[in-house]
Amino acid sequence: MTARLRKLLYALGNAFWLLPAAMVILGILSAFALIAVDRSGLISSRILQGNWLYNGGGTGARTLLGAVAASTIGVAGTVFSITIAALSLAAGQMGPRLLQNFTRDRGNQITLGAFLGTFSYAMMVLRSVRTQSEGEFVPHLALSVGILLAFFCVATLVFFVGHMAGRINVDSVIDLVGTEVRKAIARLTVADPEPAPPPASFWLHSTEVVDDRRGYLQQLDADTLADWAAVNETAIRLLLRPGEYLFPGAVIALVTPAVEGAGVAIRDATALSSQRASSADLESEIRQLVEVAVRALSPGINDPHTAMSVLDRLGAALCDVASVHLPTGVHLRNDRPALIVPSVNYDGLTDSMFHLIRQNAAGNAATLIRMLEVLTAVVGCEHDTIRRQSLQRHVDLILDDAKRNIENPADLADVRARHENFATMMEHGAIGAVCGARLSPRCASTL
The missing domain is CATH 3.90.1170.30 (Pyrimidine nucleoside phosphorylase-like, C-terminal domain)
Structure with a gap:
């Protein structure tokens, strides 16, 4: 039952409609509350006739509220229609799975909620307005709050345009997913090593x-x-x-x-x-980053710089993993294994990060060079021997692909040089890599 409850909470946390629906309900309840205050007579006539509250008649109140309601619902529909078109174009470049990052974005949800909540508020207040022939009642306080909400919607619209312009930028999306990867690493790794699974x-x-x-x-x-x-x-x-x-x-x-x-x-x-998404799956966030890189390397897009940005985030993620342990999935009870759950190991983690990118960048020297530079930086952070062997395996695979697919001798020489830098970093550390590669053979020989 707890698993199903977690599934429901996970779905609600990713739902686009939940926050806007809550703001609509808040708008309706606020309208009823402020109308009740207006009817109660708690606000003195001197304040009502002043300049701080709306002091017009019923006809003007209906016109004002009608304008607020019509404009907010119209702008909401127009803005989000344009947004969907922009997201469709972005999905073609970065992948449809990244759309959930836009739908669960709080800025987008608050913007929609502000427009729909103001629309609902204006409609509820409008139904209470009475002209002189109907037994005049004008909710001055509610009308004044409605005017403030209209100005708030204007400010929200300005915020939304700038927010969306930044969010559909590929670097912003990569940084956003990179942040999610970092959070997943902090959530799904452990500080101390867990017991090993029992033998087969x-x-x-x-x-x-x-x-x-x-x-x-x-x-x-x-x-x-x-x-x-x-x-x-x-x-x-x-x-x-x-x-x-x-x-x-x-x-x-x-x-x-x-x-x-x-x-x-x-x-x-x-x-x-039905979707391959889980808050307990570390590779889920990594796959989103890898998909951005793979699409960027496709012939239709051909954007290696985006792939390099993804590689930088993947390298940073591996440096985060260097100081922690991956769970083994062993759950002990009374010092006996009660449950063993398959868990991602370091080999599987690096495979999910680099295999697809390497395979799609086999003939792209710039991307392969950047991949080797990232792995060189990671091996400087990682001191576990087994993990270093995994990094060495990927470096060798990159060099093998370069030998088969890169025809330009100068480009291949650059790849070989980065491969040698990795070997020097792995054997002698950062000082050895800098000294051996950039100063002199004499300096390197002293290491």
Whole structure:
């Protein structure tokens, strides 16, 4: 049940309509409240006749409120129609999956909510206005607040134009997704190493659990499932992690020893979705960055500078990972493994970052050079031997692709030079890389 609740909260957090709907309700309630204040007689006639509140008649009030309502709903429709057109063009360059970053943007939601909330407020106040022939009632306070809301909508429109102009800029989008990657790393990594999974022989006599559902695993209530396994004195190994697809009729888990109700417990602790997005999937945010780079390297766009910007953010993410540990997915109860969830390791993380970009930039010397420079910077931050070997593997793959696809000898020589810089950085550190590459052979020989 917790997994389904998390799925609902995740959907609501990404919903575009929630904040505008709340602002519409706020506008309606504010209109009723201010009209009630006007009817109560709490505001003295001296204040009503002053210059701070609206002091016109019923006809003028209806005209004013009608103008506010018509203009706000008209501008809202026009502005957001133009926005959708702009986002469609941006999606063609940066990828449709990035559109969710625009829909969950608070600036866009507040702008829409301001226009629709003001429209709703004006309509509610308008229905209470009475002319002299109808038994005159003019809600002066509510009318004055409506005028202020109209000016607020003007300011919101100016903000929105500048905000959208900045948000559809590719560098701004890359920085935004890079920030999300940094938040995901902080949320999904651990400060201390977790226990290693049991050996493969541990599952030799386990029982398979088949699931007939289909979709991407979006949420997993790992603690509840581990507690269930501990109470029933069994161990569960899930075969897919959040963000991966579950095929109908496929094996979702192994259980040893076999117990009744394992399939029901797993079903209750998981929630599926039609979209490959999960707050527990570190690779989800990384894939968005990689998609921007891959599209930028396509022949139709051919923008290697965007790919280089993506590589810079990926390198920064790996430097963030250097000081933390990736979770192993092992959940212990009473010092025994109760639940093992597949987790991304460093090899998988770097593969998701660099494989697609390298494959699409195989003949682009500038992008390959920048990739080698980024990996050289990362290896200066990373001191774990196994992780360094993973970085070395990617550097060698880049050089192999360059040898096969780059025909210009000068460009290939530049790639080789960056490859040598990586080797020097890995062996001697930053001082060795600078001294050996830029000063003299004598300086390098002293290292």
